[in-house]
Amino acid sequence: MPSLGQKLRQEREKRGLSIEQLSAQTRINVQYFQYIEADDTASLPGGFFYRSFVRQYARLMELPESDYQATLDQSLADESAQSVGRATALPDRPIEVPPIPTGRFDAALELRRWAWRLGVLVLVIALCSGVYTFWERWGLQREEERIAAARVEPPAQKPAEKQQTAPQPPPVAPVTPPPAEQPAPLQASILPQTAEIPASGAVRLIIRATEMTWVAVWQGDKQLFADVIRPGETRGFGSPNQLRIRLGNAGGVQMEWNGQAVDPVGPKGQVRTVVFRPDGYSVVQPPPPPTETKPDGQG
Known part of the structure; x- marks a missing residue:
């Protein structure tokens, strides 16, 4: 009797589909389809992924649920048995757990923290104010220089110089x-x-x-x-x-x-x-x- 992987491969070949085409439709890695067709469940990431990939593969091939549900139930039972029989490993050295907070409020420590935050805030505000004041004064000085330069008229020439520069x-x-x-x-x-x-x-x-x-x-x-x-x-x-x-x-x-x-x-x-x-x-x-x-x- 053929296995579930062999049935899926036969149905795929009847339809003339390649594994790459299935991967493009389902976004599942090509290698995972190869593991499923070879019934290599150990190479898959886990039992959950095996059952999910098989359901998607079987639905694409239009297989009835009775053809693959028994295999999936057996995979789930095997995974549960392995988890129950697995022994829990304990560490060789004691684990250092930090002390649980007692909920006490240290008023002096909290006051120092707020004083430090307030000092930083005042320093930032003072720095921004200084930069803004410098920028305003610099812009005002530039504007005054521009207005003063616009008001300056060219010096009047002497009559003697006019006679020398005037064309004859x-x-x-x-x-x-x-x-x-x-x-x-x-x-x-x-x-x-x-x-x-x-x-x-x-x-x-x-x-x-x-x-x-x-x-x-x-x-x-x-x-x-x-x-x-x-x-x-x-x-x-x-x-x-x-x-x-x-x-x-x-x-x-x-x-x-x-x-x-x-x-x-x-x-x-x-x-x-x-x-x-x-x-x-x-x-x-x-x-x-x-x-x-x-x-x-x-x-």
Whole structure:
């Protein structure tokens, strides 16, 4: 009569299944299936695992419970008999058992413990407070330094230094203007005594900055000047035909053309281009923004 392991192996082979496939379905080690089919119960971890693995194996093979229950009951009986007959081994030396707590409360010891805990807590709080205070003071100092640096203005240059750094006007051919167009005396409120005035030219222009302004000056296609002038600085230019200037801050300058004060050409912070000629001057208006072309049918 075949054993339980032989029956399980025969049923597995009839179905064309391998032990590896059974292991993948049940998550049981392949080697344990081999022990079960060989009826090698001693190589399994224990009787409990043997009975559990056999039940899962038999249910996969659709074996009736009567074919394997007697074998499992015999395995359980053998395991119980072995546990009853096994003698309990006693140690050769006495076991040291710690004394049982008496339940007494040592007030002095507990007070010292709480005092130590409180001291550690106070030390941690003091350390955190010191670090936070240092961080706040350091951030406040940095902020004050940043504000102080932002308030510092560049030192004003001396008039003599301005004359040395100011670009000289290009040489132009002397043109004698008509008597009616002789330039009037320069106004002291617009032009300081240190301003550089062109010696000759049909177009004579004086620019005095009241605010920091970027200025560029052209004579035809030739650029005469392009730089930032600071409040109080003055620049003078001359040309036989025309001068074209571009202001980065139209409201930050005062200009004089052929001895006449020029009205403001634009508000502060706006860019303006002005063309000066012997007979007059004009402000070049910026081109209008491009309009978007909407598809037909849309408003």
